[in-house]
Amino acid sequence: MKKILIINGPNLNLLGKREPGVYGGQSFELYFEELVAAYPQVELAYFQSNSEGAIIDKIHEKGFSADGIVLNAGAYTHTSIAIADAIRSVTTPVIEVHISNVFKRETYRHHSYLSEACVGCIVGFGLKSYKLAIEAFVNN
Numbered sequence: 626m627k628k629i630l631i632i633n634g635p636n637l638n639l640l641g642k643r644e645p646g647v648y649g650g651q652s653f654e655l656y657f658e659e660l661v662a663a664y665p666q667v668e669l670a671y672f673q674s675n676s677e678g679a680i681i682d683k684i685h686e687k688g689f690s691a692d693g694i695v696l697n698a699g700a701y702t703h704t705s706i707a708i709a710d711a712i713r714s715v716t717t718p719v720i721e722v723h724i725s726n727v728f729k730r731e732t733y734r735h736h737s738y739l740s741e742a743c744v745g746c747i748v749g750f751g752l753k754s755y756k757l758a759i760e761a762f763v764n765n
């Protein structure tokens with residue numbers, strides 16, 4: 626059974642309430658239940674933190690045993706060399722995801738420190754971005 630971990634960064638605990646015009650009206654907890662039901666052949670886990678260090682610790686903890694990490698680092702995407710280094714430090718491949726199409730938004734969202742360290746990026750498909758990332762790991 627493949628082990629895939631989804632990590633959500635800052636403010637993503639407020640999905641469903643936070644800027645619904647940008648991020649949609651569904652909470653991640655509910656969406657995660659849908660994912661678990663859709664992929665009975667996958668051991669899916671979910672972690673969210675608003676703290677950069679906690680995200681790094683989780684990447685270190687699971688990054689040598691999980692088969693894939695799906696990471697939405699939120700705004701840390703655009704600021705965190707430390708998270709990029711954590712991704713480079715582990716053996717588990719990481720896919721960067723974003724709910725919104727960051728390239729259609731403010732220019733400060735156009736640059737990601739993480740993309741270079743990731744195997745791929747999925748951007749702009751709403752919550753479906755996570756499903757597409759899981760598909761990439763499962764059909765691989």
Ligand code: DQA
Nearest residue numbers: 636697699700723724725734
């Ligand atoms: C986001 C995009 C980031 O720019 C933003 O800071 C987020 C969410 C997304 O999923 O679209 O928090 O990562």
